[in-house]
Amino acid sequence: MEPRIAGEWEVSTWLNAPADTRLEDYRGKVVVALAFQMLCPGCAQLAIPQFRKLHESIRHPKLAVLGLHTVFEHHGAMGKEALEAFAHEYRLQFPIAIDRPQGDSVPVTMERYAMQGTPTVLLIDGEGRLRMQHFGHLPDLELGLPLGALLG
Amino acid sequence: MEPRIAGEWEVSTWLNAPADTRLEDYRGKVVVALAFQMLCPGCAQLAIPQFRKLHESIRHPKLAVLGLHTVFEHHGAMGKEALEAFAHEYRLQFPIAIDRPQGDSVPVTMERYAMQGTPTVLLIDGEGRLRMQHFGHLPDLELGLPLGALLG
Amino acid sequence: MEPRIAGEWEVSTWLNAPADTRLEDYRGKVVVALAFQMLCPGCAQLAIPQFRKLHESIRHPKLAVLGLHTVFEHHGAMGKEALEAFAHEYRLQFPIAIDRPQGDSVPVTMERYAMQGTPTVLLIDGEGRLRMQHFGHLPDLELGLPLGALLG
Amino acid sequence: MEPRIAGEWEVSTWLNAPADTRLEDYRGKVVVALAFQMLCPGCAQLAIPQFRKLHESIRHPKLAVLGLHTVFEHHGAMGKEALEAFAHEYRLQFPIAIDRPQGDSVPVTMERYAMQGTPTVLLIDGEGRLRMQHFGHLPDLELGLPLGALLG
Numbered sequence: 001m002e003p004r005i006a007g008e009w010e011v012s013t014w015l016n017a018p019a020d021t022r023l024e025d026y027r028g029k030v031v032v033a034l035a036f037q038m039l040c041p042g043c044a045q046l047a048i049p050q051f052r053k054l055h056e057s058i059r060h061p062k063l064a065v066l067g068l069h070t071v072f073e074h075h076g077a078m079g080k081e082a083l084e085a086f087a088h089e090y091r092l093q094f095p096i097a098i099d100r101p102q103g104d105s106v107p108v109t110m111e112r113y114a115m116q117g118t119p120t121v122l123l124i125d126g127e128g129r130l131r132m133q134h135f136g137h138l139p140d141l142e143l144g145l146p147l148g149a150l151l152g
Numbered sequence: 153m154e155p156r157i158a159g160e161w162e163v164s165t166w167l168n169a170p171a172d173t174r175l176e177d178y179r180g181k182v183v184v185a186l187a188f189q190m191l192c193p194g195c196a197q198l199a200i201p202q203f204r205k206l207h208e209s210i211r212h213p214k215l216a217v218l219g220l221h222t223v224f225e226h227h228g229a230m231g232k233e234a235l236e237a238f239a240h241e242y243r244l245q246f247p248i249a250i251d252r253p254q255g256d257s258v259p260v261t262m263e264r265y266a267m268q269g270t271p272t273v274l275l276i277d278g279e280g281r282l283r284m285q286h287f288g289h290l291p292d293l294e295l296g297l298p299l300g301a302l303l304g
Numbered sequence: 305m306e307p308r309i310a311g312e313w314e315v316s317t318w319l320n321a322p323a324d325t326r327l328e329d330y331r332g333k334v335v336v337a338l339a340f341q342m343l344c345p346g347c348a349q350l351a352i353p354q355f356r357k358l359h360e361s362i363r364h365p366k367l368a369v370l371g372l373h374t375v376f377e378h379h380g381a382m383g384k385e386a387l388e389a390f391a392h393e394y395r396l397q398f399p400i401a402i403d404r405p406q407g408d409s410v411p412v413t414m415e416r417y418a419m420q421g422t423p424t425v426l427l428i429d430g431e432g433r434l435r436m437q438h439f440g441h442l443p444d445l446e447l448g449l450p451l452g453a454l455l456g
Numbered sequence: 457m458e459p460r461i462a463g464e465w466e467v468s469t470w471l472n473a474p475a476d477t478r479l480e481d482y483r484g485k486v487v488v489a490l491a492f493q494m495l496c497p498g499c500a501q502l503a504i505p506q507f508r509k510l511h512e513s514i515r516h517p518k519l520a521v522l523g524l525h526t527v528f529e530h531h532g533a534m535g536k537e538a539l540e541a542f543a544h545e546y547r548l549q550f551p552i553a554i555d556r557p558q559g560d561s562v563p564v565t566m567e568r569y570a571m572q573g574t575p576t577v578l579l580i581d582g583e584g585r586l587r588m589q590h591f592g593h594l595p596d597l598e599l600g601l602p603l604g605a606l607l608g
Contacts, residue, residue: 039241044196074237085226144600296448348500378541389530
């Protein structure tokens with residue numbers, strides 16, 4: 001079984017990175033990415049602090065920590081300005097893409113990846129292949145083992 | 153030293169309660185109240201889950217659990233619709249007052265109570281007297297002891 | 305319904321208190337006591353840290369924090385010398401009574417109180433009446449509320 | 457820099473494994489080992505639950521989880537019978553070696569590895585080389601990353 005290349009993200013813009021950043025730009029890095037919604041309790045209480053810890057304490061030259069804001073409900077309350085306030089308050093400094101909205105429905109990237117909800121954790125290897133896609137918070141040990149395997 | 157009567161809250165409306173609800177309506181109850189902002193991490197991660205637990209698991213006829221949304225920053229991201237989405241996602245069913253805004257400044261009740269920030273915990277006894285006002289999350293034991301003393 | 309007086313403890317000796325200390329000596333105080341075994345995981349991981357916190361951080365003139373070592377299994381591994389090592393390592397400075405053994409069976413006080421196992425939490429009011437006896441670890445909020453009510 | 461081969465453990469016996477088991481028997485496996493004392497709070501509260509979780513939930517054919525009981529204080533309270541009671545109560549089913557005592561001093565293996573205290577975490581690769589020796593509890597993420605790298 002061969003893992004497929006992770007599809008390019010379709011986004012409207014980025015926080016903490018240039019607006020034209022592409023997932024492909026991270027080829028050569030191991031990417032650990034969090035698809036989240038700022039008003040999802042499991043994201044704010046568990047996954048977001050974990051990703052902040054990954055970004056701040058794991059100093060590995062091959063590691064890239066990314067966020068993907070996949071708003072599929074309460075669109076009016078989770079726009080770009082609200083996300084910026086959230087990122088400011090939670091002191092998030094890793095790049096966060098905003099998944100391209102499709103009206104009040106599921107945004108484009110979330111749909112293409114067939115994500116079931118938030119949080120969803122993605123692991124992408126240095127060749128850009130999607131090695132893990134997990135719906136729900138992953139405890140540190142269960143995230144650390146496959147991530148460590150990719151970082152080598 | 154005599155504790156003073158807790159000043160009436162000046163609010164624009166309530167969630168989970170009629171819009172004309174007054175703090176005074178809870179006279180006779182022991183009130184434990186949380187002044188919070190929905191985008192404050194210490195609120196979403198610590199204080200809000202604690203107050204949800206207080207409301208859901210402490211079945212005491214004299215206890216009233218209340219929230220007070222005291223927005224003093226990022227006003228555009230924490231309006232009524234956003235708070236409703238937040239309360240829905242965090243499954244908050246206790247009454248939550250929205251502190252009356254004063255432009256982009258500190259809202260009225262927060263200013264009158266001279267609160268330092270969020271979260272702030274208030275304890276009000278059955279006679280309406282303010283018995284405790286604490287800035288920052290209160291661990292369960294430190295909240296349980298004075299609350300138990302008031303409930304008797 | 306009237307709570308009964310908590311029966312005097314039948315002990316072989318005490319740590320951190322004179323050997324002839326009696327429960328009755330604490331009349332006038334609110335007693336929160338932990339019946340435990342040093343090799344019981346729920347004791348070492350949850351209840352013992354909670355009681356150390358009660359003893360160290362709740363400075364209330366009416367509060368007495370006590371331990372009762374109720375060994376009902378693995379008697380060879382939980383004698384006085386072992387308990388002293390345990391209390392030293394866990395930095396326990398509150399008085400700990402050693403329940404009087406009855407061969408390899410349940411010790412005397414544990415039997416008289418009909419305790420189901422360890423940990424067991426006891427709350428005794430200033431008149432010496434047993435106000436709560438709870439088998440299993442009590443979360444901080446559930447312990448703080450009734451303890452606060454007794455401390456007033 | 458080349459990591460050295462992990463020195464053979466000098467032990468008096470094993471729990472959950474034949475008495476003549478040798479560290480060398482695990483050549484070909486990735487070994488994660490915990491040097492601990494049963495009465496050390498950081499061991500009982502943090503490291504032991506983590507190793508139990510490693511043993512029970514990480515089903516990897518190349519992984520071996522081991523314990524090493526390195527008693528350097530309170531020798532009278534942490535003999536073999538006491539350790540058996542501890543392992544029974546904490547439901548530890550991975551192999552645990554008992555480091556060979558040297559009177560009331562530091563036991564042989566602990567001395568040879570120059571361990572600073574307990575808990576100490578060891579990581580040994582499939583060729584028997586010591587890849588990590590860490591004094592103190594390692595949070596799950598910090599253990600998972602290097603362990604994942606060895607498991608590949």
